[in-house]
Amino acid sequence: MKIFRNLTLILLGLFILQNCAQKSVWYKGNTHAHTVICGHADSSPEVVAAWYHDHGYNFLILSEHNHFIDPDSVSLPQNSRTDFILIPGEEVSGPKIIHSTAMNIDGLVTSDKTLEIKARIIQDHVDITRQAGGKTILNHPNYRYAVASEDIMPVTGLYLFELYNGHPLVENAGDSTHQSTESLWDELLTHGMKIFAVSSDDAHYFVTLDSAHSNPGRGWVMVKSPELSAKTITEAMISGSFYASNGVILKECGVVHNTYQVQIDALKTARELNSPELSGMWVDKTKNGFKIEFFGPKGLVLSTVLGSSASFSLKNAPSYVRPRISFSRSRPGGGSEEFYAWGQPVFNDERQLQE
Ligand SMILES: [Zn+2]
Ligand SMILES: [Zn+2]
Known part of the structure; x- marks a missing residue:
């Protein structure tokens, strides 16, 4: 009888352990932020990371234009929370105003600047990012209306794009002659693409705060993941286990x-x-x-x-x-x-x- 009871307790313990291990929670993150390194932003990587840490985020990508910021080189605030991480990344910025966040890469990725067809440029971003172990988020397609649906549809291996970007100049809502990014999304989905929507800050200004500047705290993602790591967050996002919010x-x-x-x-x-x-x-x-x-x-x-x-x-x-x-x-x-x-x-x- 005692053996039976012990066995029951062990099985119950294993059941609880397994369920604890599988339980997913929501993690708040921003996949797009800039620092003084780009030359047109106002704060250091440390100040930018501290802003997101202090505002309760769980992860951040310091996505600098064609520059890889190694998370190990950035000092987090003293006594920082254990549930805050930097995910390595970069904003790959090429010709034709095509930008993408290379998420969870293992080092600098360099795009081919000689390409001229937009679909090929986006495909190049996806391919070089994958070679560096990462995944691509196509950024602000409506910024200067650079990217249309026909530029995205031929691309393979692209699962994420910015539906909402907090920069005041990116035209998320479109205008009388251009569709909104949400309408673009429906067009891609109707066409058969498997593509998920991201919301991000594209923040440049952490000192000058007003509606004319690209400030932090305007767009983010909530990712449901069993744990907080660069790998699990990226995997959760490309499988659609998140929502975008503003x-x-x-x-x-x-x-x-x-x-x-x-x-x-x-x-x-x-x-x-x-x-x-x-x-x-x-x-x-x-x-x-x-x-x-x-x-x-x-x-x-x-x-x-x-x-x-x-x-x-x-x-x-x-x-x-x-x-x-x-x-x-x-x-x-x-x-x-x-x-x-x-x-x-x-x-x-x-x-x-x-x-
Ligand atoms: Zn950009
Ligand atoms: Zn940017």
């Missing part, structure tokens, strides 16, 4: 029992929305509060819920389904501003990572 925080965002489930964390969102760094999207007057929408091919809205949680059955769903969670509030001068969390698409077809 203000809205979620408790849950993922598939359970073949149903896409979303739950908003209203308390944490309220805390974020108090932050002076945030920059909402201007919209015509809309109903204030939370809205959860699920989108499908061609960006069509499949379902809308006004409230703090929603689910969408994936049974008989179209080729992809993705949620967007918005929070609207009135602006003092009229109109409204919106903040978002963009959940990643889940696929109901055969598209795969192509390695």
Whole structure:
């Protein structure tokens, strides 16, 4: 009887251990920030790292233009938290204003500056980054409207792009003749690409803080990962285990029992929305509060819920389904501003990572 009880306890212990080991938590991170090294930013790598550390982030990429900042060369604040890491990276910046974050690389990557066709330039970024052990995030496609859908569609091995970038000049929302980055995303997804959306700061100014400058704290990702390391965070992101945010925080965002489930964390969102760094999207007057929408091919809205949680059955769903969670509030001068969390698409077809 005693042996039986001991065996039961051991099995129970193993079960708890296994579950603890597999439990994933949300990690907050920014994949795009600059330092004085680029010549057009105002703070050292140490000051930039300290800003993100002190504001509760869990990871940061110091993504300098064509310059590799070795995380081991950057001193973190004294008594820094153990749940904060620097992921090695670089902003590969080539001709035709094509920039990408090379995430989790093992050293400097150098792109081919002689290429002229945009799709080939992006493919070169993806290939050289992969050779350095990393993954590519295609950055700010609407900056000077440099990158269109036809430049991205031929590229293989690209799974991440910046839907939201906090720099004031990047035109996330498009204009009368250019589509928004969100509409671009739907076009790529409808076309069959497996590509996930990132939100980042592209911060350059940590001393001069105003809406005309690219400041920190405007765009980030929340990554669900079993542990905090450069490798696991990168793997989680290329498998779509994260959401992008410019203000809205979620408790849950993922598939359970073949149903896409979303739950908003209203308390944490309220805390974020108090932050002076945030920059909402201007919209015509809309109903204030939370809205959860699920989108499908061609960006069509499949379902809308006004409230703090929603689910969408994936049974008989179209080729992809993705949620967007918005929070609207009135602006003092009229109109409204919106903040978002963009959940990643889940696929109901055969598209795969192509390695
Ligand atoms: Zn850039
Ligand atoms: Zn940049």
